[in-house]
Each structure stands twice: as C-alpha cells, then as structure tokens.
Amino acid sequence: MSAHFKETMANMPQRLQSLQSVQVGPYLRNIRLPQLPQYSQLPTTDLQGKASKLHSRNPKLVIAFLVLVFIFFWKNIIYDVGTHFVGEYKPAVDVIIDDKNPIRNRTLGFQDIFVLSLPERTDRRKPLLAGAQATDLNVTVIDAIRDRQIPVADYPEWWGTNNWVPKEGELGCLMSHLRTWKKIINENITSALILESDVDWDMRIKDSMVGLGEGVKAIADWPFEPPSHPRDFSKEVSPYGDRWDLVWLGHCGSYANGNGRIYAFNDTSAPDEEHAWSFGGGPAEGHRPPGTRIVYQFHKSVCTTGYAISNQGARKFEKLFRQANSPIDLKMWDHCVNDPELACLGVWPQIISMAESKTNIKHTEGGQAFGHEVTEERIVAGKSIQISARVNANAGTAGDPSKWIKEFENDGKKADKK
Template sequence: MALTGESGESQYSTSEGLKARTYGDHRMLDENIESALILESDADWDMRLKSSMLGLAEGAREIADFQFDRSPGAHGMGTHPRDLSIPQAPAPYGDNWDLLWIGHCGAAGDPNGRAYSYHDPASGGREHAWVVDGAPTAAWGDLLQTRLVFQLRMACCMPAYAVSKRAAAKLDRKFAVGNAPVDLKLRSHCMEDLDLTCLGTYPSIFSVSESKTNIGSDKLGLDVDNVKAGLGMQISARLNSLLHLAEKGPEFWQKEWDVQVPTAENSTLSAGELVDSTQVGAV
C-alpha cells in the first residue's frame, strides 16, 4: 500500500506526511487490513530481500510473541529467558508487534529489551550501513552478513515500515494532535508509549535511492534515468530489477562492493539466536 499526501485528506490540520500516515490508518481500519508495508517513493532494497525478510519474521516472532517478565531488572535475556512452553503464533511475522521499522538511517534498541541475530548475506555490516544517528554497540563486531532484530526505542528516517491493524487504531488516536515530521513523531511514540511495541533492524533492510522519481519530480515515477543504488544496498533492486525481469541470474547482477565473508574477527554473534540486548544501544 503506497501512500502519499495527496492520496486522501485527513480530518486533522497537519503536515502532508501526517496526513498520509492518518489516511493509512483509516484505510486499514475501514478495509480490515491486517498489516501493511508502507514504502516511500525513493525506497530501495537488496535483490536478496527474501532472506532479509525471513530472518525478520523469525526475529519478530522470537521477540514479541514469547511472554517475558516486564518487571524492572528482569527484562534482559540473561535474567529472564523466553518461555518455550508458549507456542509460537501462526502468523509469519507473529501477532504481537505494532510497528516494524525496517527502513531507517539510524536506530537504537531498548537496553532492557530483547534482540535476535540472524545470518543474512544482504547485510554489508557496519562499513556499508546507512547510519546518520544510532547503531548497536561496536562490541558486536562488524555484523557482516549478520542482521539484528530488536525492541526499538529510537530511529530516524522511514523509507519503509510495516504497521499492524492493531497499531493503526493506536496511531490514529496518537496522531490526532500535534504536528511534526512523521518519522520524529513515530520515534517519540516508540520511545515513550509503553503500549506500542516497536521492532527495528540493523543494518536497515530498506534504504533510499536518488533519482528523478523522487518527491517533487513531474515524471510521476516514469523517469528512471540516472538512478543510483540505495545507500547501504550491495545489490540494488532499482539497478538490477530489469535484469531480473529479463531472467538474468545473480551472476549478471551489478554489485556496489565486493562480496565479503564474515570471520571470527569481525563478528562476535552466532546467527539465529536471542542475544544479550543490553548491548543494543546507540554509539
């Protein structure tokens, strides 16, 4: 579901970004849409998106769908591991998240929350991550071909995020007042509202690309000249999608940097497990 400020009018007097945000909430509630992935017009992603999203789904279920002790001092995985007697939810991404902030230019997690690491060939690690403000601690190494899912408390920029129907009802009320850039308003709610479950990824799964199709263009997305790879994307979908449609396989895809292989020196995480989230903080 692609949303722009012109898609519909909000009942609130606010910015175009917030109009689009509230319009999306209304549409989800009116049409009983269980979840929606919302992309900005300049979003880009890696051609190996499937592996990134499969790991995200695993992490979202591991973090949000297992009950855990919320009392002070008992949040960390080292003090209160997940309860394996509770069955996993049947939904691919789980049932208990509100917001998946999977396209950003910086994020940090709840120091008392959960984090999940998984192997992802599309992750270029710290060297190629698109970061303006906020990243997990350097103690976890370079994160080459490793991605984290964690309980998010801070993020900025939003080329892509997913919202659940449950969250649409919450955000519709929260966005009824105030006027601010939509990413900063969502950030404030993820930081302050205990009833909102926000999950993030690092490195970011989605990024932004520069082209004539950006907001403000009069080409309405039809002009694909001079498109650049999204920041932090090794195999840009915007640059390689035509090759894919022409049935040109991965050996023909254009890469932004050489493939790197993680070593013991540049990664201290084991893939596919819950990890100590006390280290998921801003640097």
C-alpha cells in the same frame, strides 16, 4: 573482558552489602545466558586472587550467594558476554530457506504492501515497480497528497503548536500515512508493509524477511508467560507473530534500547560496517555480529522509508496521531519509546533503503541529498543495498543471478562492475 565489567567486579565487595535486602523473586525466570562450557574450567578465586574457600562452606549458602550476585549484576554480565563473545559462541541464527514459508510470498507475509507516491512522481514509481516485479512482489500504489490538498479542518489537533513551525511537505507526508492507517482499519487488513516511493531493496529480500520474522517473534513475545514457552505460532494470523505493532525496517538511522533484547540472524545480503549507511546513528559497537542483521527494541528511528504495521498497531497510531505536532517519523519514534502499550521493533542494517534522485523532495532544498547535490537523473541503488532490485531491473539482469550487479563486496571494497 570489558573495562566496565572489570570495574563492576572490582567494586563488588562494597556493593554486596546492599544485597541483604534483595528479594529473590521472578527475575531469573526469563533470563537465558549463552552456554560457555569453558568457563567451568576456570579456577575459582576470591576477589583478592587467593584460593577460594567457598567449597568448604554450606552448599546452600554458596548457591544463594551466587544467585544474589547474578540478580544484582545480571545486566552487566549479559552485556559483557553478549558484546565480546558473539563471534566465538555464534549466537546468530541461520535462516532456513523454505519456499513454503508464507513470508516468501508476493507480499512478504503481510496482507498488503502499500507504496505512497505522489501521482506526478513517475520518476519514482517506475523504478520502484520495476524492482517489485524483479523480486516477484505485489505492491499497491496509493496516491499521496500535498499540504495544500488538506482542509484545515482535517489537520491534527495540535499541528503547528508548541513553537514548532512545520516545513513544506511534512503535513502531506503525515496525512498520507494516516490515511493508509485508516484504510487498514476500515478494511480490517491484518498487517501491511508501507513504503515511500524512493525506496530500494536487495534482490534477496525474501531471505532477509524470513530471518526478520523469526526475530520479531523472538523479541515481541518476550517475556514468555510460563508455561507457554515456546508458543505455538502456527495458530496465529501473521507469520511474524501477533504481538507486535510496528517493525521499522526502512530508516535513515536507528539504534537499540541499551537495556533491551537483541536477536541476530545470519544474512548474506547484510552490508558490513564499511557499507552500512545512516545519517541518524546506529546500534552500539558490539551489538551486531559480523555478517548478520539484528532485530531489537529500538530507542530511536528516523525516516519513514519503510515499516510494517499490524492492524492493532494502526488503530493505536491513528488514535495517537489525532493530536500530532511534529513530523511523522519523530512522532512515531516518540510514541514507540514512551508509550508502554506499543510494541515497536527496529532492524539494523535496514532492509528497505532510500535511493537518491535528481528530484528529491525538499529535505535540504531542491536536488540536495544528505550533503551533496544530485545533478543527474539516473537509476542508482539505495543506500547500503548490495544487489539493488532497481538497478538490476533497469539493467535487465534481475532474472539471472550469475549476472546480478553488485554495488560493493563485504570486505571493504567496491564491486568490480562490468
């Protein structure tokens, strides 16, 4: 049991005095605790360790007391149980591999997969398209634009204001994404996965996306509106459900809202903590059970490596970005966290990840990539990707799972590459 929970319980007598004014309302309606059968076998004691006399009291008073205690401390209790018993009680969901699941189609259950790529960056397009072919994905490349191609009249209204000086490439990046959102709106595209050109994914991506889909439905649809639990998702357009705006599944760092919900699903392609990668932070310790990916309401995400956006999400973001005054990822993060009208979800570890190349865009000057210089142009796996689509497509091993090249084993060791 955590020190935080112990301290909470120790201070309970003093805090219970404030419960007299608490109204028993709808707070319990949507709360579901994991089943912990052995807890019913624990001896009932009072806070000083003496035998409890509650059993001799009026049963209605006992129940009312327990309900009030739960209302007052439910966040602490759920956090403590969820953090320390995830492995023992197996809260993670198994992914059902069904080839008929629409998420396993050539666009991962979205209407389109768009890749934003500068026309001259064939060094990025070729390995990406090869990886898409290796995993049977149909992607549409959209030409990205540079800063100098954008008329000043088309700049976002607040661009370069508030003592912020844009860096080279930030405007072109933002406007390339904004143009894609407008395409989604104008062509009434139901949903799309938007990728940047330096990305990679695991050969088993379709399995991961099925688990993600279940997580998105579970998180975005909370709280359920009685008596519609569970909802009939078969009547909805998207296999991910229709109540989300943005799913940030490719990033350089992301962590969950501490007061939000977390959905874990078992995924053999998910890297262990030794190989999970981020330069922008990750979920708190205990949020992710071993061998899983988690879906959550995010509190932070950086890098627009890859994200899914719904039609309604594109309409909301396009309107908000008419007055953008910061890099696209920071602005998206800001809106998702602070705008109650947006339903934004994160994934950890990321399913889509960036891969380094000698010609990295100027993040830290020239061929610098997150602290070290890339001096050789070669096909390398994306960060935290175990069985790289790019690498296996380049090596000609994508078609035979027995020959797949692994970057690492999920036991803290590097894979023995042949």
